[in-house]
Amino acid sequence: MIKLNRRQFLGASAAAAASAAIPKRHSLVADEVGLSDPDTPAWIDAHVHVWTPDTSKYPLSPRFGRSDMQPASFTPDELFSHCRPAGVARVVLIQMSFYEYDNTYMIDVMRKHPGVFSGVGIVDHNASDLAERVTSLASQGVRGFRLHSRSGAKGWSNNSGMTTLWRLAAEQGLAICPLINPTDIPYVDELCSQFPDTTVVVDHFARIGVSGTIEQESLDQLCRLSRFPKTHVKTSAFYALGRKQPPYTDLVPMIRRVVDQFGPERLMWASDCPYQVQGDHTYDASIGLIRDEISFLSESDKQWMLRDTAAKVFF
Template sequence: MQDTKLKNDPSTMLSRRTFVGGVMATTAIAAARPTAIASPVDVAESNVPPNWIDAHVHIWSPDTERYPISSQFSESDMRPKSFTADQLFEHCRSAGVQRVVLIQMSFYQYDHAYMLDAMEANPGVFSGVALIDHRRPDLTKRMKSLAQKGMRGFRLHSRGDAKDWVDDPGMDELWRTAAHEGLAVCPLINPDDIPYVDALCKKHPDTTVVVDHFARIGISGKMERDSLDQLCRLARFPNTHVKTSAFYALGKKRAPYDDLIPMIKQVTEHFGPERLMWASDCPFQVEDGHTYEASIALIRDRIDFLSASDKQWLLKGTAEKVFFA
């Protein structure tokens, strides 16, 4: 869960495959088109392939000359060394995942070239969440520019400084601009940071917010009851959402992750399925014996209190509404 470019070189060329009928068919980029979008209920009641959406994936290239990383990182931070669009598709194919929300990898910092190249090479498959410096003087202009290129949200990284976000003028501009432009703010926070996000939601109730990875509740191995209650209090803001994701890193950290079901039930009771979205957090979900199938199966197969329609929202509808509309 820690967030520790492909043009003409055949060895690093991004896949130009799009997802059709639950699998990806190889096609020329000029012929690729987004698949038709049906409502969650329509899909639940038909024989159409599932067309699931993975709402949180990081990709990067081993070619650091073409796609250099930030000076704040070293190549040793790139673990695994490579996780390209093609490598991602190998995991998505059998799970029926046809679209993906890409989250900018931190060691690229504010250079989104690799993500943007992936999005251009795979039209209709990817949406994006960018990183941005909220202190830059041209913040609103930069946000609009990235949105025109397909970015649908902006990620906030808490590094113990979330308490400073509430009264920061740049952060205020970021949240206001996101609301005005129909973009999402996506905080990656720890449990102690929830009150500060709460305060920002109160100041900016019209801003779409997507909290990553249950606010990392359970990363210590324990489900912190007070923190979970605080997270659920965010449900009083109707534009706030939660990603049910990064199962490999929470609770017992062992598949099939059934120990996380009570936490999923509580957030479902407060937010409703229409404001929850499943995500794998690849490539970290497919390391150390964890699998992509185990992650999606927790929501798809193992939770009896979720109806078929509920699962459609978690596995497709909510992410579609926020990141692909």
């Protein structure tokens, strides 16, 4: 008789319940990304940026120019050439900084490919019509809002617009997705304490390891966020962390730590394309780390991290 520890038992039970609750993917989704085989796992990539070279129809923010668009484009068709062979059927689009608060291109892509994409938008949290903007974007399929800590997250918890955004997200069932540096984790912790009912998805392990080493103190701080049941972490952007070399197995100890702390049902894999598919980095190397390289992950764990957690939060 095989004995399961508490995490394995709870994870397996939760995975079974979630799989029953998540509807079978519509044939339109399968056709859209070339997954006609019903036995295909149909994974979800929880973090991709898309943009178009058509800056006449979709103008860039004044803070960016064409020279900032590297590569010059990354359209859904370009994405599909990478994700189809890996069995990825759905994708969470993250509003690209080039467009700043104009989410039009992302929403148009979502409309053109119904059922395939969900979206995380960007809003100006200091806007006087913040509530109207959030409600409008949510009505168009946006399921979360990204926060950039360009100048650091200090002061976020005392900003009236920021606290309004976190409150609105809780009320409307939307996610807050902070793109932060390790030094910003305590400020996100403050907001999680103030708004424990808000779903939070921390991008890219809070960039722990971007310096080339995994800072233990920062990892401890990230793991302390697990005490908030609605806080999640993206296991993503492997190309940018640690040794920055495929197959990225130097990141396995950090992944094991967050799996043990959060459980796989609060972790989601993401590629961070197009940045993951440049140089020696490939799409398959990214998904392969979770799918093939980590022996302690059960099949149930992989289903959560490669599909069910993102489905629960964003679809």
